[in-house]
Amino acid sequence: xxxxxxxxxxxxxxxxxxxxxxxxxxxxxxxxxxxxxxxxxxxxxxxxxxxxxxxxxxxxxxxxxxxxxxxxxxxxxxxxxxxxxxxxxxxxxxxxxxxxxxxxxxxxxxxxxxxxxxxxxxxxxxxxxxxxxxxxxxxxxxxxxxxxxxxxxxxxxxxxxxxxxxxxxxxxxxxxxxxxxxxxxxxxxxxxxxxxxxxxxxxxxxxxxxxxxxxxxxxxxxxxxxxxxxxxxxxxxxx
Amino acid sequence: xxxxxxxxxxxxxxxxxxxxxxxxxxxxxxxxxxxxxxxxxxxxxxxxxxxxxxxxxxxxxxxxxxxxxxxxxxxxxxxxxxxxxxxxxxxxxxxxxxxxxxxxxxxxxxxxxxxxxxxxxxxxxxxxxxxxxxxxxxxxxxxxxxxxxxxxxxxxxxxxxxxxxxxxxxxxxxxxxxxxxxxxxxxxxxxxxxxxxxxxxxxxxxxxxxxxxxxxxxxxx
Amino acid sequence: xxxxxxxxxxxxxxxxxxxxxxxxxxxxxxxxxxxxxxxxxxxxxxxxxxxxxxxxxxxxxxxxxxxxxxxxxxxxxxxxxxxxxxxxxxxxxxxxxxxxxxxxxxxxxxxxxxxxxxxxxxxxxxxxxxxxxxxxxxxxxxxxxxxxxxxxxxxxxxxxxxxxxxxxxxxxxxxxxxxxxxxxxxxxxxxxxxx
Numbered sequence: 001x002x003x004x005x006x007x008x009x010x011x012x013x014x015x016x017x018x019x020x021x022x023x024x025x026x027x028x029x030x031x032x033x034x035x036x037x038x039x040x041x042x043x044x045x046x047x048x049x050x051x052x053x054x055x056x057x058x059x060x061x062x063x064x065x066x067x068x069x070x071x072x073x074x075x076x077x078x079x080x081x082x083x084x085x086x087x088x089x090x091x092x093x094x095x096x097x098x099x100x101x102x103x104x105x106x107x108x109x110x111x112x113x114x115x116x117x118x119x120x121x122x123x124x125x126x127x128x129x130x131x132x133x134x135x136x137x138x139x140x141x142x143x144x145x146x147x148x149x150x151x152x153x154x155x156x157x158x159x160x161x162x163x164x165x166x167x168x169x170x171x172x173x174x175x176x177x178x179x180x181x182x183x184x185x186x187x188x189x190x191x192x193x194x195x196x197x198x199x200x201x202x203x204x205x206x207x208x209x210x211x212x213x214x215x216x217x218x219x220x221x222x223x224x225x226x227x228x229x230x231x232x233x234x235x236x237x238x239x
Numbered sequence: 240x241x242x243x244x245x246x247x248x249x250x251x252x253x254x255x256x257x258x259x260x261x262x263x264x265x266x267x268x269x270x271x272x273x274x275x276x277x278x279x280x281x282x283x284x285x286x287x288x289x290x291x292x293x294x295x296x297x298x299x300x301x302x303x304x305x306x307x308x309x310x311x312x313x314x315x316x317x318x319x320x321x322x323x324x325x326x327x328x329x330x331x332x333x334x335x336x337x338x339x340x341x342x343x344x345x346x347x348x349x350x351x352x353x354x355x356x357x358x359x360x361x362x363x364x365x366x367x368x369x370x371x372x373x374x375x376x377x378x379x380x381x382x383x384x385x386x387x388x389x390x391x392x393x394x395x396x397x398x399x400x401x402x403x404x405x406x407x408x409x410x411x412x413x414x415x416x417x418x419x420x421x422x423x424x425x426x427x428x429x430x431x432x433x434x435x436x437x438x439x440x441x442x443x444x445x446x447x448x449x450x451x452x453x454x455x456x457x458x459x460x
Numbered sequence: 461x462x463x464x465x466x467x468x469x470x471x472x473x474x475x476x477x478x479x480x481x482x483x484x485x486x487x488x489x490x491x492x493x494x495x496x497x498x499x500x501x502x503x504x505x506x507x508x509x510x511x512x513x514x515x516x517x518x519x520x521x522x523x524x525x526x527x528x529x530x531x532x533x534x535x536x537x538x539x540x541x542x543x544x545x546x547x548x549x550x551x552x553x554x555x556x557x558x559x560x561x562x563x564x565x566x567x568x569x570x571x572x573x574x575x576x577x578x579x580x581x582x583x584x585x586x587x588x589x590x591x592x593x594x595x596x597x598x599x600x601x602x603x604x605x606x607x608x609x610x611x612x613x614x615x616x617x618x619x620x621x622x623x624x625x626x627x628x629x630x631x632x633x634x635x636x637x638x639x640x641x642x643x644x645x646x647x648x649x650x651x652x653x654x655x
Contacts, residue, residue: 137404153457172411245555256543317537
C-alpha cells in the first residue's frame with residue numbers, strides 16, 4: 001500500500017489501468033443491459049417493471065459498499081497516515097452518493113407501479129435515504145474547510161463515525177418498519193429473484209464495479225494532481 | 240473527579256449566563272409543538288396519536304440548535320488550550336462538557352415535557368414511558384451531537400453544517416425512543432426499546448468523546 | 461551544570477502553503493529564558509504551539525525531559541471566560557492547575573477587579589488577569605506568546621519580574637516578545653527564512 005504512496009507511481013499505475021476498466025465497464029454495461037432489459041424473462045406478476053431491478057440492486061449494493069470503502073480508507077489515513085488514503089475516500093464519495101441517489105430514484109420508479117405511490121417508506125429505501133444524507137454530510141465537510149489537511153482529518157473522523165452507525169441505522173429502520181407495517185410485500189423486501197435473472201444481475205454488478213474503479217481512478221488522479229500543484233507551490237516559496 | 244465536577248459547574252454557569260440554558264430550550268420546545276398544533280389542526284385525537292413522535296422531534300430539534308455552543312466559546316477565547324494543558328484528560332474534559340450540556344439543555348426539556356404532552360393530548364398512561372425514553376434519549380443526543388459540534392468548531396458557519404452531519408446519527412435514537420412510547424400506548428412492552436436505547440447511549444458515551452477529542456485536536460492545529 | 465528540560469530536533473513546520481521553518485534544533489535548560497524573535501508571520505506563535513503540543517510538526521521531535529510538568533501557555537487569547545467574574549475565572553484556574561494566585565493578584569493589582577465580569581474589563585486589565593495564573597516556581601515551563609500585549613509599563617515590569625522569579629526558582633521560559641527590554645542573559649532564537 002505504501003508502494004502507492006508516491007504520487008507519480010500512483011498516476012502511472014492509474015493510467016495503465018484506466019483504459020481497461022473504462023472499456024470493461026462500457027462493455028459490461030452494454031451486455032448486462034441487453035441481457036437484463038431485452039433477453040431475460042419477464043416476471044409473471046410484475047411484468048416489465050421488474051427490469052429496473054437490474055439497475056436498482058447493484059446500485060444499492062455499491063452505494064453501501066463504497067461507504068465502507070471510504071471508512072477503511074479513512075482509517076488508513078488516520079492511523080497509518082498514508083498520504084493518498086484520505087484522497088481516496090474523497091474521490092469515492094460522490095460516486096457513492098450518485099449511486100445512492102440512483103437507488104432511490106429507481107426504487108421509487110419501481111414502487112409506483114407496484115404499490116401505487118413513489119415513496120412508501122419501506123425499510124431498505126429509507127435506510128438508503130439516510131445513507132445518502134451521510135454521503136452529503138461527508139462531502140459538505142470536505143468543502144467546509146479552507147485548509148485541506150483539516151478537511152481531510154475531519155472527514156475521516158466523520159466517515160468512521162458514520163460507518164459504525166450504518167448497521168445501527170439499518171437495524172433501527174428495519175425495526176421501525178416492522179412496527180408500522182406488520183405484513184406486506186413491502187416488508188418482505190421485494191420479489192424473489194428467478195435464477196435466470198442472476199447471471200444478468202451479476203454482469204451488471206461487475207459493470208458497476210468497473211465503472212466505480214474507472215471514475216474513482218479518474219477522480220483520485222485529479223485530487224493527487226491538485227495536491228501536487230500545492231506542494232510545488234510550497235517548494236517554490238522556499239527559495 | 241473534582242476537576243471534572245468543577246468543569247461541569249463552570250459550563251453550567253456559563254450556559255445560564257449566556258441564555259443558552261434552561262428557558263431557551265424550553266421556549267423553543269414549546270414553540271415547535273405549538274407549530275405542530277397549528278400545522279396539523281386541533282383534532283385532539285389525531286394529535287394524541289402523533290404526540291410521541293412530535294414531542295420527540297421537538298426535543299431533537301431543541302438539542303440540535305444548542306449543540307454549536309458546546310465547544311465554540313472555549314475554542315474562540317483560548318480556554319480550550321488551557322483545558323488541554325491540565326491534569327484532566329481530554330476525553331474526561333469532553334465528557335464533562337457534554338454532561339453540562341445535557342444538564343442545561345436536555346434536563347430542562349425533560350422537565351417541560353409534561354406541558355407538551357398536555358398540549359398534544361398524550362394519554363396519561365404514556366407520560367412515564369415518554370419521560371423514561373427522553374431521559375435516555377437526550378443524553379444520547381448530547382453525546383452524538385458533540386461530535387458534530389467538535390468537527391465544525393473551527394468553521395465560521397459550522398452551525399449550519401451540524402444538522403446535516405448529525406441527523407442521520409440521530410435516527411436510531413428517535414426510532415427507539417418513539418417506539419417505546421407507542422408500545423406502551425398499544426399495550427405492548429416498551430422494554431425492548433428501552434434496552435436498545437440504553438445500548439445506544441452506552442455506545443454514544445464511548446464514541447462521542449473519542450470522536451470529539453480527535454476532532455478538537457484537529458481543529459486546534 | 462546545564463539541566464536540559466526541552467530538546468527540539470530537526471523540527472519543520474508548514475502552515476497551509478507556507479513553510480515556516482525547516483530543520484530547527486535547540487535546547488532549553490532549567491532556569492533559562494529563550495526569546496523567539498522574528499518578523500510577523502515567521503512562525504513564532506506556531507513554534508510555541510508545537511511546544512505546547514497543540515500543533516504537530518511536519519517532521520522532527522520535541523522532547524521534554526522526564527518529570528517535567530505540563531507547560532503553562534499564554535497565547536494571544538486571554539484564556540478567560542467573559543461572562544464570568546475575575547474571581548470565578550481565577551478560582552476555576554486555581555482548581556484546574558492546583559495553583560494559588562493570591563500573590564499574583566496583589567502584585568498585578570487585580571484584586572479590585574475580582575467582582576467584575578471579564579467582559580467588562582479593558583484589554584490591559586484582561587491581560588493582567590490572564591497573567592495572574594502564571595505563578596512562579598511551580599517547575600512548569602512557561603510558553604509565552606506576546607505576553608506584553610496591551611500592558612502598560614507597570615504591567616511589563618511585572619512581567620519581566622515574574623519571568624525572573626520563575627527562572628530563579630528553576631523554571632524555563634520560552635517567549636516570543638517584541639519588547640526590547642529583555643534581560644541580557646537571555647538566549648535568542650531568530651526565526652524567518654529557512655533556519
